[in-house]
Amino acid sequence: KNQVEQSPQSLIILEGKNCTLQCNYTVSPFSNLRWYKQDTGRGPVSLTIMTFSENTKSNGRYTATLDADTKQSSLHITASQLSDSASYICVVSAGGSYIPTFGRGTSLIVHP
Amino acid sequence: NAGVTQTPKFQVLKTGQSMTLQCAQDMNHEYMSWYRQDPGMGLRLIHYSVGAGITDQGEVPNGYNVSRSTTEDFPLRLLSAAPSQTSVYFCASSYGSTGNSYEQYFGPGTRLTVT
Numbered sequence: 001k002n003q004v005e006q007s008p009q010s011l012i013i014l015e016g017k018n019c020t021l022q023c024n025y026t027v028s029p030f031s032n033l034r035w036y037k038q039d040t041g042r043g044p045v046s047l048t049i050m051t052f053s054e055n056t057k058s059n060g061r062y063t064a065t066l067d068a069d070t071k072q073s074s075l076h077i078t079a080s081q082l083s084d085s086a087s088y089i090c091v092v093s094a095g096g097s098y099i100p101t102f103g104r105g106t107s108l109i110v111h112p
Numbered sequence: 113n114a115g116v117t118q119t120p121k122f123q124v125l126k127t128g129q130s131m132t133l134q135c136a137q138d139m140n141h142e143y144m145s146w147y148r149q150d151p152g153m154g155l156r157l158i159h160y161s162v163g164a165g166i167t168d169q170g171e172v173p174n175g176y177n178v179s180r181s182t183t184e185d186f187p188l189r190l191l192s193a194a195p196s197q198t199s200v201y202f203c204a205s206s207y208g209s210t211g212n213s214y215e216q217y218f219g220p221g222t223r224l225t226v227t
Contacts, residue, residue: 032213043202043218097211099170102154
């Protein structure tokens with residue numbers, strides 16, 4: 001069964017600090033991995049999409065890494081801002097599949 | 113572009129009632145899908161469509177119907193609402209399937225409560 005596990009479940013950091021969120025998956029055959037940001041009461045918004053051949057992808061202060069051998073990904077947030085407070089969701093898709101597998105998300109709170 | 117729009121934003125139903133959640137996109141996307149999001153769980157796919165006139169079931173299709181008569185619209189129908197269908201529903205669209213790495217755009221969601 002395809003699974004995506006995210007850690008930690010929740011995280012509290014101070015504004016200006018860096019943080020790293022983790023995603024482990026067992027999805028086969030692997031096609032791509034996405035990170036989404038979901039603000040409270042809104043729909044998810046895509047941050048990055050990575051395929052098998054991509055190790056790192058950045059979007060502003062967000063940097064995602066992918067290790068397809070160990071089936072792990074991380075999302076690093078640099079110099080956090082209050083607006084980074086949100087849920088971050090890891091999603092993995094199998095090749096040729098129309099049904100992606102979503103993680104439960106990491107809830108990030110940034111305090112001033 | 114309005115992107116993906118959903119109506120209503122909030123809805124309260126009594127058990128046994130039926131209703132339709134509306135979803136529309138103005139990006140000429142072929143692929144559209146419906147998800148539900150429950151506390152402590154990842155989003156789960158209900159139904160999806162790869163183009164007008166073509167729909168298929170996702171992970172949790174029971175109790176829901178869909179149709180796709182135009183490229184723009186993809187309504188989700190609850191035939192006889194049950195408390196287990198209390199959830200937040202998201203519609204999403206993309207040029208192609210998520211399995212082919214296409215960017216997926218989500219609507220703002222409909223929060224449904226069934227009493």
